[in-house]
Amino acid sequence: MTLPTIPEARSLAQDLLEDALPRRWSHVQAVGTKAERISGFLGSADGQVLSVAAWLHDVGYSPNLVSTGFHSLDGARWLRTQGIDARVVALVAHHSCAWLEAIERNLDADLHEEFPREESAVTDALCYCDMxxxxxxxxxDAAYRLTEIRSRYGPNHLVTRFITxxxxxxxxxxxxxxxxxxALHPR
Ligand SMILES: [Fe+2]
Structure with a gap:
């Protein structure tokens, strides 16, 4: 298993998302760039893990690799088949509280069995960049982002239940x- 460089992760995500899902690709570019910008506080090793995971976090939306329809799990499973570093794969699997969405989808046993959930400053930072x-x-603002997700999916969608x-x-x-x-958020 290998930890991709940041340019490798960026180009992998680009191949999977840019043409098929241009709007998702816009989101991912901003999340990846934000992760690169803030990653210094984690030190270079964890900073690289954060940046690589941020570039790869939404590859599971790619029509090329959808399987269950749960993008965190589909993306992580596909990245595992590509020999990507296990820590990055697990961060993608659980990103932004995916373990709670897994319950809504009856996929929580699969998710936890296959991928360990890390609780760390890296996990928090990935959630920060995405949300x-x-x-x-x-x-x-994160609270606005949650409102936007709820209105995009509508009141009865499982993603809305998960986000709530x-x-x-x-x-x-x-x-x-x-x-x-x-430095970014002075108090
Ligand atoms: Fe995302």
Whole structure:
């Protein structure tokens, strides 16, 4: 298993998303770029893991590799087949509270059996990058982003149920990251 370089991760995501899902690709470019920009506080090794995971976090939306329809799990499974570093794969599997979405989809046993869930500053930072970035790559306040997701999917969708359950944990992860980034968020 290998840890891709950041340019390798970027080009892998580009191949999978740019033509098939241009809007998703806009989001991913902004999330990856944000991760690269903030990753310094983690040190170089964890910083690279964060940046690579950020570029790869949404590859599971690619029509080339959809299997269950649960993008975190589909993406992680595909990345594992490509020999990608296990820690990156597990971060993708669980990104932005995916373990709570897995419950809604009855896939939580599969997710936990196959991929360990890391709880760390890297996990929080990945959630921060994803949840402060809108669907077109805009910078969003996390609370607004959650509202936007709910309105995009509608009141009865399982993603809306998931986001409502995950909101406290998502906002806490964003807040913890902001606390670790004093230069970006002076108090
Ligand atoms: Fe995302």
């Amino acid at each position: 402060t970035t809108g669907p077109d790559g805009q910078d969003f 359950k995950a909101e406290p944990e998502i906002l806490a992860a964003v807040r913890r990251t902001e606390d670790r980034l004093p």
